[in-house]
Amino acid sequence: MKILKISILLTAFLVSGCTGLDYTDLRGTGDLGVIIERATGSVKIVDTTKRVSIKQVTGLGDLSHASIVYSRDERYAYVFGRDGGLSKVDILKGEITRRVIQAGNSIGGAISQDGKLVAVSNYTPGGVKVFDANTLELVEEIPAIYGKDNQRSKTVGLVDAPGQRFVFSLYDAGEIWLADFSSGKAKITRYKDIGMQPYDGLITPDGRYYIAGLFGEDGLALLDLWHPEKGVKRILNNYGRGTKKMPVYKMPHLEGWAMTDDYVFLPSVGRDNVLVVNRRNWKKIKTIAVHGQPVFVMARPDGRQVWVNYAYPKNDTVQVIDTEKLKIVKTLKPGKAVLHMEFTPRGEHVWVSARDAKKVTVYDTATFNAITTLPMAKPSGIFFTNRAHRIGL
Amino acid sequence: MRFKLNVVFLLFIFVPVFFSAVNAEDGTISKERSVELNNLLVQDCGSCHGMTMKGGLGPALTPDILKNKSREMVTLTISNGRPGTPMPPWNNILTQQEINWIVNTLYTGIKL
Numbered sequence: 001m002k003i004l005k006i007s008i009l010l011t012a013f014l015v016s017g018c019t020g021l022d023y024t025d026l027r028g029t030g031d032l033g034v035i036i037e038r039a040t041g042s043v044k045i046v047d048t049t050k051r052v053s054i055k056q057v058t059g060l061g062d063l064s065h066a067s068i069v070y071s072r073d074e075r076y077a078y079v080f081g082r083d084g085g086l087s088k089v090d091i092l093k094g095e096i097t098r099r100v101i102q103a104g105n106s107i108g109g110a111i112s113q114d115g116k117l118v119a120v121s122n123y124t125p126g127g128v129k130v131f132d133a134n135t136l137e138l139v140e141e142i143p144a145i146y147g148k149d150n151q152r153s154k155t156v157g158l159v160d161a162p163g164q165r166f167v168f169s170l171y172d173a174g175e176i177w178l179a180d181f182s183s184g185k186a187k188i189t190r191y192k193d194i195g196m197q198p199y200d201g202l203i204t205p206d207g208r209y210y211i212a213g214l215f216g217e218d219g220l221a222l223l224d225l226w227h228p229e230k231g232v233k234r235i236l237n238n239y240g241r242g243t244k245k246m247p248v249y250k251m252p253h254l255e256g257w258a259m260t261d262d263y264v265f266l267p268s269v270g271r272d273n274v275l276v277v278n279r280r281n282w283k284k285i286k287t288i289a290v291h292g293q294p295v296f297v298m299a300r301p302d303g304r305q306v307w308v309n310y311a312y313p314k315n316d317t318v319q320v321i322d323t324e325k326l327k328i329v330k331t332l333k334p335g336k337a338v339l340h341m342e343f344t345p346r347g348e349h350v351w352v353s354a355r356d357a358k359k360v361t362v363y364d365t366a367t368f369n370a371i372t373t374l375p376m377a378k379p380s381g382i383f384f385t386n387r388a389h390r391i392g393l
Numbered sequence: 394m395r396f397k398l399n400v401v402f403l404l405f406i407f408v409p410v411f412f413s414a415v416n417a418e419d420g421t422i423s424k425e426r427s428v429e430l431n432n433l434l435v436q437d438c439g440s441c442h443g444m445t446m447k448g449g450l451g452p453a454l455t456p457d458i459l460k461n462k463s464r465e466m467v468t469l470t471i472s473n474g475r476p477g478t479p480m481p482p483w484n485n486i487l488t489q490q491e492i493n494w495i496v497n498t499l500y501t502g503i504k505l
Binding site for chain 2: 038039062064065105123154156171197199215247248249251313355356378
């Protein structure tokens with residue numbers, strides 16, 4: 001009897017050994033992230049609990065202005081490269097699962113509400129391509145054709161929206177397109193004459209409003225996705241470069257636009273200001289003078305602080321605005337060429353990339369102390385996996 | 394015909410500009426500064442023109458494309474920006490010699 005027991009245990013041990021069931025190796029991905037290393041065409045997979053870099057993944061092409069969206073299981077990162085490369089990276093294994101060169105020149109992408117479609121926004125050839133998120137096989141191509149001569153426009157500001165939809169803007173055509181995939185095949189609604197040179201777009205965190213920033217004129221184009229039949233309207237007509245146009249050394253990014261309960265915080269275009277706008281009526285409340293031309297204006301997840309970084313040549317600085325006092329409460333110098341900031345999911349830390357200082361610094365958002373720095377090869381965008389469950393990211 | 398005349402006329406302007414820029418590269422722009430300028434070109438100009446200068450929101454600026462464009466126009470565009478587009482002027486941030494160095498580097502091809 002005893003021998004039988006031992007042999008059963010032994011067999012169980014051997015079986016478990018053979019199938020490789022070592023539970024100590026299992027882990028979730030909720031505290032992981034991916035950081036773009038633009039000089040080397042690589043990414044670093046990081047752990048935001050241990051605050052360490054776990055692994056580098058190479059072979060991702062030209063990653064200038066690269067961005068990432070996540071599969072809904074938070075296991076795969078879709079990396080959108082400048083050179084048209086679309087790569088699916090398994091962040092648990094730390095390797096590229098699939099990779100396609102889908103265009104000549106690209107500018108970011110989005111993942112559908114159900115997680116089954118990945119869309120990429122292309123400059124050359126201008127348009128949006130939609131892929132099967134699992135296989136990266138092409139599902140549909142949406143050429144951004146406009147005008148009498150059937151020109152193709154660069155597409156920008158591509159986001160996902162509730163109802164299995166994608167929204168994007170046509171830079172050269174001055175249009176917003178809504179692509180509805182709820183029936184499986186794209187149904188396109190075109191909004192013409194929305195303004196000159198829409199250069200980026202954002203969707204509000206609730207997925208209701210799509211807003212395109214205009215470089216060629218003042219004001220913003222707003223589409224209410226609860227009522228797309230009402231068309232695009234103009235808001236904040238004084239927002240933009242104004243009558244005395246100042247040079248813009250880096251386009252402000254809209255994706256990170258900070259929204260708190262009452263306010264929206266916007267980067268001025270070509271001016272050293274952050275604008276505070278009432279969220280209900282889109283009226284400006286205050287102009288806050290800041291260190292330089294703002295690029296990202298991002299709210300801590302609880303909305304209590306807004307962090308701002310700046311364009312060249314003032315890009316060694318980050319400032320923190322208190323959203324109650326509407327004043328700058330801290331100025332930090334994370335190093336040369338600060339490009340991006342990402343908060344941990346509940347906002348106790350913020351990770352800040354400094355491209356030319358070749359490091360990422362992790363700050364405690366309560367004390368502003370630098371907790372640690374991680375050396376990286378020209379880091380730019382930082383993307384944590386909690387983006388997987390946020391509309392528009 | 395007018396086009397041809399222009400080309401000949403432009404040659405007179407650009408040949409001296411070209412040589413002065415080469416001199417500037419050897420003379421007044423230090424090795425250290427040229428590393429910084431190269432980084433600016435690849436990384437910051439690269440934000441719009443692509444790190445390999447194959448284009449983005451801004452046009453491609455590879456030697457192949459530039460060989461058909463006037464060097465003076467490129468120099469002026471970098472110096473003064475291009476109204477109606479996002480291209481900003483750099484003459485308040487960079488010296489003329491530094492801009493010439495950048496134009497030269499674009500025409501010969503950037504080193505990543």
